Amino acid sequence: MKTNEQGPTPIAAQPEAETSPKCGRCGASMVRRQAKNGPHAGKLFWACSTFPKCRQVIEMGSPGGGVISS
Known part of the structure; x- marks a missing residue:
């Protein structure tokens, strides 16, 4: 959290939709x-x-985005 004279202010997080595959x-x-x-x-x-309509799962941090199941 960032602070200033008026107290702590939250830092805006990047939306999940922009960072997720x-x-x-x-x-x-x-x-x-x-x-x-x-x-x-x-x-x-x-x-x-x-x-549960789609059960696609991808392992995080794997090279090439390893699909665990489809």
Whole structure:
């Protein structure tokens, strides 16, 4: 948070839609999620925002945007 004479002011965050990838299956924007269970617990990934209609998942930080499932 940035401060000035009048007190703290929030810094505007970049909208998620501009930074998130588009779903390769349906074209919708993707949302950042964190795996809660299983072998990938704690890892971040991109999931289609239209879930459960579209179940496209992309691993974060993988070269070429590794599709986990489609």
